Amino acid sequence: MSDISSNIEIIEKRICEISSRYRFNRNNDTGKPDIIEKAYRLIFPPTYKQFLSHFNGGMILEHNESYYTDMTEWEPDSPKMSSYYFFTMEELINRYSDLKYENGMFSDDFNGIFPMIPICTTPNQDIILILSQRGLDIESPVFITSDPKDMNTFAKINTNFNDFLGLLLKYNGYPPKNMVSGHYLLSIFIAENKIVSHSLEEESIREKIERTTALIELDPDYDWNYIERGNAYKDNGLRKKALSDYNYAIQLNNKDAFSRYCRGSLLLDYASARKALIDLDIAVNLEPEDKLYLSTRASCFHKLGKLDKALSDCNKVLQMDEIYEIALVTRCRVYGEMGEYEKADADARLLDDLYGY
Numbered sequence: 001m002s003d004i005s006s007n008i009e010i011i012e013k014r015i016c017e018i019s020s021r022y023r024f025n026r027n028n029d030t031g032k033p034d035i036i037e038k039a040y041r042l043i044f045p046p047t048y049k050q051f052l053s054h055f056n057g058g059m060i061l062e063h064n065e066s067y068y069t070d071m072t073e074w075e076p077d078s079p080k081m082s083s084y085y086f087f088t089m090e091e092l093i094n095r096y097s098d099l100k101y102e103n104g105m106f107s108d109d110f111n112g113i114f115p116m117i118p119i120c121t122t123p124n125q126d127i128i129l130i131l132s133q134r135g136l137d138i139e140s141p142v143f144i145t146s147d148p149k150d151m152n153t154f155a156k157i158n159t160n161f162n163d164f165l166g167l168l169l170k171y172n173g174y175p176p177k178n179m180v181s182g183h184y185l186l187s188i189f190i191a192e193n194k195i196v197s198h199s200l201e202e203e204s205i206r207e208k209i210e211r212t213t214a215l216i217e218l219d220p221d222y223d224w225n226y227i228e229r230g231n232a233y234k235d236n237g238l239r240k241k242a243l244s245d246y247n248y249a250i251q252l253n254n255k256d257a258f259s260r261y262c263r264g265s266l267l268l269d270y271a272s273a274r275k276a277l278i279d280l281d282i283a284v285n286l287e288p289e290d291k292l293y294l295s296t297r298a299s300c301f302h303k304l305g306k307l308d309k310a311l312s313d314c315n316k317v318l319q320m321d322e323i324y325e326i327a328l329v330t331r332c333r334v335y336g337e338m339g340e341y342e343k344a345d346a347d348a349r350l351l352d353d354l355y356g357y
Contacts, residue, residue: 004047004162008054010169020065021172023079024058025088032089039214040096041113041203043133045140047162048119057088060173084128084168086120093218099129104151105187112199115190119161123174129154130161131189135198143186154186208232223252227259234262239270257286261293268296273303291317295326302330310334323354 014022033052037044044052061068061079068079087095095118100106103116113134120128127148131140142158158164167175190196203211212229219225230245246263253259264279280297287293298313311334317327328351335344351357 004050004165007162007165007169008051011055014169021061021063022058023061023065024086025056027052027054027056027089029056035214035217036089036093038210039218040093041134041207041211042115042117044117045130045133045161047139047160047165048117048130051086051161051165052089055086057086057091059083059085060168062174080121081125082123084120084122084173087118092117092119095127099127099148102148104147104149105154105190106196112196113201115195115199116186128157128164131195132199134201135195136193141184141189143189145186151187152185156184156186156189205232205236209236221252223249223256223259226252227256227262230262234266239266242266255286257283257290257293260286261296264300265296268300268303273300276300277304289320291321291324291327295324295330298327298330298334302334307334307338311338323350325351325355328354329357 011022011024015024030053033044033049036042059080061083065079096114096116099116099118100114101108105116106114113132115132115134116129117132118127118129122128122144124146126144126146129143129145131143133140139160141156142161142164143154144157145154147153158167209229209232212225212232215222215225216229226245226249230242230249233239233242233245243263243266246259246266249256249259250263260279260283264276264283267273267276267279277297277300280293280300283293284290284297294313294317298310298317301307301310301313310330314327314331314334317324318331321327328347332344332347332351335341335347348357
């Protein structure tokens with residue numbers, strides 16, 4: 001195996017000598033691979049990360065650039081579609097998210113660190129991918145799939161990224177077809193290396209803050225990233241920072257019920273119940289059947305001494321789910337303060353049976 005720096009030098013040299021065919025984008029943001037790793041809790045294979053530090057995507061064209069002039073008028077992506085095309089970092093992020101929801105390897109409810117990283121497409125529009133290094137003692141092999149939804153199509157084609165890159169350079173971007181066929185399935189590699197168990201490693205609050213901060217760097221206009229970081233700040237006792245993130249999320253999208261709930265809940269616990277009620281009212285108005293929003297507003301009404309309104313919200317929730325804990329706890333307290341002791345005792349017994357109160 002040649003060192004990745006040798007392959008990078010070859011690309012640099014050919015960019016100068018055969019510029020009409022070697023089209024690689026310079027990476028003007030060398031810190032971005034680190035940010036992507038943090039944002040998605042990935043560990044790029046070393047040789048691929050070195051490649052990213054130099055090039056932000058690219059391809060080796062089969063013909064000189066002039067050959068594609070006419071066809072790009074009606075198909076701008078024809079050079080990409082007829083080449084082994086390495087994704088830019090922006091495309092990598094989008095393809096990674098798409099693959100996470102399209103792949104046939106992991107279940108729909110998988111909530112761990114998705115380890116499969118798509119890096120390239122072939123002239124047949126197959127997808128070339130590698131794995132995150134988390135838990136691996138060797139550098140990830142390179143795999144190919146013709147159909148991400150069929151787990152049996154994911155096959156190994158190279159020992160590592162550098163060997164794959166060297167293969168493309170050896171044949172000027174178009175290796176023989178028999179050079180890119182494989183029989184060792186990705187599913188076997190995942191099982192043998194316990195990839196799933198490593199992907200399910202629990203995220204600490206510190207890691208969550210780092211991840212969401214990185215996501216914000218990548219996409220500063222997406223409100224959900226601020227909500228998620230705000231929740232991490234709240235869990236870490238950093239209430240002012242949490243409030244700042246909730247405020248910004250609402251500024252980005254003031255029609256989102258969850259961000260209103262998050263800010264209202266924070267204000268209810270640590271500041272003003274009256275201010276909290278404004279947000280909780282909006283959350284309930286946006287999603288009137290949501291049990292969490294109704295139950296939290298009931299707690300707010302209870303704190304403000306509006307017992308009838310608190311009871312009304314609790315009853316709405318308990319009609320939908322008769323054992324919903326938050327609503328039961330609040331209703332038990334409301335009944336007690338209303339002097340409805342038998343009803344309060346009934347709720348207390350139910351809570352004790354269900355939740356060990």
